[in-house]
Amino acid sequence: MTAGAGATAREPTTTDAAGPVLQVADLAVSFSTERGLLRAVRGMSYEVRSGEVLGIVGESGCGKSVSALAVMGLLPTSARVSGSVRFRDRELLGLDDPQLSAIRGKGISMVFQDPLSAFTPVYTVGAQIAEAVRVHTETSRDQAARRAAELLDLVGIPDATRRARAFPHEFSGGMRQRAMIAMAIANDPEVIIADEPTTALDVTIQAQVLDVLRTAQQATGAAIVMITHDLGVMAGVADRLIVMYAGRPAEVGSVDQVFHAPRMPYTLGLLGSLPRLDAAAGQPLTPVEGAPPSLVALPPGCPFAPRCPLQVGVCVEVEPGLDPTSASDHLAACHRSDEIEAGALGPADVFPVPPPVEPPIAAIPREERPVVLEVRELVKSFPLTRGALLRRRVGTIHALDGVSFDLREGETLALVGESGSGKTTTVNEILALAAPMAGSVVVLGRETSTLETSTRKETRRDLGMVFQDPSASLDPRMPVGDILAEGLRAHGVAKGQRRRRVGELLGLVGLDAGHVSRYPHEFSGGQQQRIAIARALALDPKVIVLDEPVSALDVSIRAGVVNLLQRLKAELGLAYLFVGHDLSLVRHVADRVAVMHLGRIVEIGAVERVFGDAAHPYTRALLSAVPLPDPRRERVRRRIVLEGELPSPLDPPSGCRFRTRCPLFVAVEPERRQRCVDEDPMGRPQGEDHLAACHHAELRNRG
């Protein structure tokens, strides 16, 4: 168990005698589209030195990935690239493909976001890494294979020699990403470009992969250019940071400068819109209104001006240059950066913070409020079958194994856990309103297993649902008015009333009522999610199930949607069942939290209790894996890195299901361990409204 200090002593390497390994100057990339010239990158300059980590953050479509691909020469031929990319002393732009191939992989290598598509499914992982070695160096097949195993071992894949013979689909997501990093460092590259390396992964796996990336960097001494939209990750990883907006850097500086003394309103907005694990709950986030501009036909002036509260006349006329602020290595593209500096403005000073909303029902103690949703010992398993002609059962996947919780009026219960822990299955079981395999689901006093068809339909009125990705959950072929009216129609609301209600709903979520005849794709992501929320509200439900409602949205837009959800909850007295993996966000929105692991709730309780004094080692590990958007605190944080990944739900470990990954299991005396192996822990009270399923919760500080 590695429970070491995550704080490696990394001082920002601002001066390096060796000079930069990669120098990008005035890089511009444009594409011809039907609507006109799309200027994806409009003047990007940076340099990285050996051993340095440069972070590039920005929302989708701001040109961060395109600039990385341009450096690698991997853009399609339709792209027009200008400027200069120098690797050591060699200009890369204008080189032909064979010449670039000699540099790719050896000089500069890349880690992609989706490791599944980065590996060829028909070759073993080891063979693909060995191939990467053999392409650039004269080695025998055997040597290359041995090197591949070494590399896999370096990135922390247990039993590397054997695993090298496995195929990509036999690896889990986290292992694939490690293998990808192994491939990237196979030839001791001088620069590693990592494009959203942890975006598709769970927090615990993310922490592991970031560790591996750090190890890889130390092993090779390479410079890392890390691209992500997650500012929190950057705080703990990067030395210097570039914040991109609309194809240009908006702010450049060391992590400390950017996080603690931002000089550009966009950066301020991003920081203010991040929910923080260490902040008090209930405080509204500062949303950045509007959406990023289209990169086709940008108007003159600052691209951020339409969303900027500090906008003045000059902002819409002249686009600000990237100029030094008081510190010469801290650049910001804002006409008013001096004023921001002089006034030491923070996010809350610049962006209007909506007043915190307190639901009237919060005055009533929880015990006295009615239970709107009750789940008792819910069980769900899927048969695993083999054979196409004669199906035979080869096993059972225990997706849910005795899940119990209740949700009272006016509160938010968050279900958290890694992917595969059973969160979505729980939600689907509730929404199906059918008889569960075992256990019971009671919605507003009505037991689902005994519902008649008509009462079941009636019960559906009381349950709303908001999905993760609004572009998938809204029928692309239906105008918004029809989408919102659908539930009303199904429940026989008269036409005139429907029309009125649709108008009300649009107003309720802050959209223009005149938009009823538009199609979903004409709206931005944030607006689409507002439509989805309006649809969930249409029948005036008591409970709304929110399945990761903001994780598909851009960072700056999330805050607005989160605030909307909070406001609606307070005004309409709703209860939310919130499914999420972003623990900072959960901390911000939830009243109570249930932590799920392998189809069980391992810890449940009030959010302050669970986050403040987690009793279950799994919760503690999850919490410690969440990056803080604060480089100073991130450097001194102690991180519990969980070994391995979720055990297979086909064959869960005996006794406590977490013991195979549990740091506490390793820490306690051997005689205590036996209990974990033999006995399945039940939820035990840890104080008021706080249960944890751990035999040794009182010893938690040892883990």
Add this chain to the structure above:
Amino acid sequence: MAIPTDPLLVAASEAGEDVPPGVEELEVGGRGRLVLRRFLRRRLAVVGLVVLVVLFAFAFVGPFLSPWDHTSKDFAAFLEPPSSRHWFGTTQIGQDVYAQTLRGLQKSLVIGLLTAFVSTGIAAVVGACAGYFGGWPDRVLMWVVDLLLVLPAFLVIAVLSPTFRGRSWLLFVVLLAGFSWMITARVVRGLALGLREREFVQAARFMGVPSMVIVFRHLLPNMASILIIDATLNVGGAILAETGLSYFGFGVQPPDVSLGTLIANGTRSALTFPWLFLFSGGLLVLTVLAVSFVGDGLRDALDPNAAAARAR
């Protein structure tokens, strides 16, 4: 059924009129109207629709403008080119080509459009239901599809048509449609299997929307492109299939005519006596073209991403 109002809305309705501005003139549940508006914006589609209407009018009103009908013969004019007496000329035995063409057009328009409509309709409903419901409805429906696929359609129609001889030729439409929907149904089922798992379908299910409504409201519109293309192709296909069958003595029989039989008879002398062939051939091309324009327009009108149909 009254919807309980919430405090915010009560406040809003107290502040002003209960309907926000802009909702008044816009219809909720107005997808049909919206699609119509978007369709009318497509010029070619409207042209196609007008041409189709004109063709229909021509086919059914045109015969009254001429003293000849499709059976009468003018023994004073064999193989005459178009003239003021016989507008489209005459055939080898003195029949008036104008009267025959219009009679043929009547038959072919109705057979073509009806067959295409019925066949695509069956394919859409069967395929979408099989895909959406899965389980035993899927298995039963796909058995039927496979069964019909292995039956040689031409032979079955040939065997059955003596039984139907003398009865309405609408039965012929049913037969043609009944044997041409299976492959499309399989494609549609595949699409439905994919759409079934999409979140907007789940959302509708969780809201309590009945299954058949989901099929018609969500599944079919989302595969409209393929259905429309299929229907468009079927129009031409049905007219040609009818020709082929008629040629072998099934389907439309003399003295009755269809565009198909006219074209079949006219091709032999297409170069020497072009009027025997050109008018019927030209009208067939015009029909298929008009249908495909209408189909394109309808597809764009239903597809929200089609730029051409968007309001300017």
